[in-house]
Amino acid sequence: MPDVPPLELHTILLVAAAGLFAGVQNALAGGGSFITFPTLLLAGLNPVSANMTSTIALFPSQTTSAVAGRKLVQDVGPLTFKRMFIISIIGGIVGAILLYLTPPTFFAKLVPWLVLFATSMFAWGAFRKQPIHATAGMPAWVLMLIQSCIAIYGGYFGGGIGFLMLATLTIAGQQIRAATATKNMLAMAMNASATLIFAFSGMISWPAALALCVGGIAGGLIGSWLIYRLPPQFMRIFVVCVGTVLTIYMFMR
Template sequence: MTLHLLILVAGIWAGAQNALAGGGSFVTLPTLILSGMTPLAANITSTVALFPGQSASGIAAAKLVTGAGKLPFRALFVISLVGGALGGLLLLSTPSKVFEHLVPWLVLFATVMFAWGSFFRKTREGSANLGPIKTSVAQLAIAVYGGYFGGGIGFLMMAALSMAGVPTRNAAAIKNALAGVMNASAVVIFVMSPQLHWIAAITMGCGAIVGGVTGSWAVQRINERALRVIVVCIGVALTIGLFVRPV
């Protein structure tokens, strides 16, 4: 009962964090690993659990969604769907022990991307540097990474969309929508995996929905910069913990 309560609380926190600043997987991944799952099972379960909240965020901002890099949104949609599926298949074909050795580096990369996107990235609206081909390649690479692991994809997409000349407000909406799309294809694959822990995914998913609604309400009331600092600290602590953890 205590374990399920912890998973529920982690889901609430992650849902609110994704609505406010992103980086919810920094909460769900260590919680599920601490519950006894392998990093591979924890990553699969976390992706499935957080998917409903991500979809709701994308739908809520649908009116701000546009194309990018001279590509219509439907092209970005298809690219994200294909890339997410490829990443999910790649993850399932990765042996658990191999992924266990990869995950500290993936978390480190995601933490660096989150910190860079939060505090160092400078947006340049209206100056499209990426054409349709480069935008397609960038989105496909991000989608494959998103289906495989997912940490930091928001900031990778924000950077790519900004370089394609998309205004920040629209880029955030497109990012939320495409994150849901790429995770949708991964989730369809993951639900057939024996590595998925259904009870934990449902418990955490319910918490994430509650957290997402709460986070949407609190977005104008909480210091987002302070929350981003907390996320980076969690990422650093998780990275160190995973590197020193015996494998």
């Protein structure tokens, strides 16, 4: 693995500003990684390092959101939440190891397709009609298979996992409030295992991670204030636009 390049002060400040915006974005509509990932690429990190650093930096604020809504967490159809949690941890480990073993040059070629997929999932999840009541559900083995795939993808890249899980959980029989809380806890589980592996990979830009983390926490507080004042739909449209531009840019590199 190549060395992580040192960052100058003005670059760290730019990364912190991106973290601030990402924190606001996550609080209002989700999709903060669409801001942090390209910013880290512009800062000079290779795609693998940028992805790992972004995952670690956003993990603290993600944990806060998950813990805050833990009382709303429920079992998922025929599966207990504990089993889904374990599946998410194992899948996150598998995805993180796959990313660690992926050469940066190959991952760079894969990134445009991952961003395209993540943007599509975000757009679909952000603008689909959310169900008010629980739906019919799905067989246990199907739910386990889907969650395993989502968890592996989450540990490997992670863009769009929130909307993938939200759709899966509502189809599996959860109401939207419980599905949102359960989704946050499962995402925390898969990213916790990935974060632990990434931290010892030697691929993390710790100054950038710290700057993103501080900016993200501040942005989350601002977002909590703006959530009653700024239409979330505006932020969703902005994320889709950013994702579209980023996808086109990645394919043209």
